[in-house]
Amino acid sequence: MQDFHAIRRLPPYVFAEVNRQKAEARAVGRDVIDLGMGNPDLPTPSFIVDKLCEASRNPKAHGYSASKGIPGLRKAQARYYERRFGVKLDPESEVIVTLGSKEGFANMANAITAPGDVILAPNPSYPLHAFGFIMAGGSMRALPSAATEQVFIEAEKAIKYSVPKPIAMVLNYPSNPTAEIASLDFYRDAVAFARKHELIILSDLAYSEIYFDTDPSPSILQVNGAKDVAVEFTTMSKTFSMAGWRMGFAVGNPRLISALTRVKSYLDYGAFTPIQVAAATALDRAEEVGETMRQVYRKRLDVLVDSFRMNGWDIPRPKASMFAWAPIPSEYGQDSLAFTKHLIDVGDVAVAPGVGFGERGEGFVRIALVENEQRIRQAAKGVGRLLKKKAA
Numbered sequence: 001m002q003d004f005h006a007i008r009r010l011p012p013y014v015f016a017e018v019n020r021q022k023a024e025a026r027a028v029g030r031d032v033i034d035l036g037m038g039n040p041d042l043p044t045p046s047f048i049v050d051k052l053c054e055a056s057r058n059p060k061a062h063g064y065s066a067s068k069g070i071p072g073l074r075k076a077q078a079r080y081y082e083r084r085f086g087v088k089l090d091p092e093s094e095v096i097v098t099l100g101s102k103e104g105f106a107n108m109a110n111a112i113t114a115p116g117d118v119i120l121a122p123n124p125s126y127p128l129h130a131f132g133f134i135m136a137g138g139s140m141r142a143l144p145s146a147a148t149e150q151v152f153i154e155a156e157k158a159i160k161y162s163v164p165k166p167i168a169m170v171l172n173y174p175s176n177p178t179a180e181i182a183s184l185d186f187y188r189d190a191v192a193f194a195r196k197h198e199l200i201i202l203s204d205l206a207y208s209e210i211y212f213d214t215d216p217s218p219s220i221l222q223v224n225g226a227k228d229v230a231v232e233f234t235t236m237s238k239t240f241s242m243a244g245w246r247m248g249f250a251v252g253n254p255r256l257i258s259a260l261t262r263v264k265s266y267l268d269y270g271a272f273t274p275i276q277v278a279a280a281t282a283l284d285r286a287e288e289v290g291e292t293m294r295q296v297y298r299k300r301l302d303v304l305v306d307s308f309r310m311n312g313w314d315i316p317r318p319k320a321s322m323f324a325w326a327p328i329p330s331e332y333g334q335d336s337l338a339f340t341k342h343l344i345d346v347g348d349v350a351v352a353p354g355v356g357f358g359e360r361g362e363g364f365v366r367i368a369l370v371e372n373e374q375r376i377r378q379a380a381k382g383v384g385r386l387l388k389k390k391a392a
Helices: 014-027 046-056 071-085 100-112 128-135 149-161 184-197 254-267 273-283 286-310 336-347 373-391
Strands: 095-098 118-122 139-143 168-172 200-204 230-235 248-252 323-327 364-368
Touching (some): 046 273, 071 095, 071 248, 071 273, 071 286, 095 254, 100 128, 100 254, 118 149, 149 184, 168 184, 230 254, 273 286, 286 323, 286 373, 336 373
Parallel strands (some): 118 139, 200 230
Antiparallel strands (some): 095 248
């Protein structure tokens, strides 16, 4: 029996192969340090958990919630955007709560994509940036991941040679996986480009609060006129260590927010109300939580860069995100999956192969800052074993 149409459009999930090997190694007692998945290991701040428990004790909070999010949470997100970016949002027409940014992005893709529509997206990039549209029947044209003029040069070519003309462009800064960042000037150029070519911009800002040796990442909505063309997705998974809570947002263009709201109204009743109440409390203290979280990740990054270098692998220091995007040591060639599997076999360290983020990710791996400093140093020793064995 043939696979279903949507399944045939999805390639084998590269990360599943890595996870299988990691599980097999652990099953025989090996201590594999997992720096692959961007799953925050820090505890959710206690004041957020306390608010969840408090709200959960209200018997009226256990019924169906609101698909677009409770009003208090949408207002909290609007307050956050005004404090953080100086952007005013209408909580009723320009903010929707999503079940994590991944769900919001996928349902937006379904809302705006007709079979055969062409979408511009970075490569390498978070897999959903492409496959959300592919599952909706769209086709992809690749853009560079770095926020430079080359993005618009390649986008111009795609517009000229694509039939039909592209309908949307995905931007993701700080980038997952490459940790590239964008300036406000880049976003101004992107908005102007989108207006000129009648494109929708979908901006993924999931890692905006994780930055190191740079200024905070801007929002595309800071650009005058951006709301005419853009919607931005954020998540509480990273900043607040709430990955399992599935709390995210889409904000911006009212027409696009309305389309997403309508699609979601057929699919879900929103997150558990006490989770949304706790999320509103968290957003009102985002600056405090963000600074504490950045201090932890900054120390881990310092240890990662220094200890891996001491063991023979130079890791470029990212300016933002919770990832390092590392070229594979030259003696191992360009096959990122083969290198990743070899690193588990010899070094007991798991990373994410670059090819899992698109063919332009080949030759790199993504390393996540999701272990404490001691475990990162232990991982560096595993890297050293691998490289010494290769040199022998």
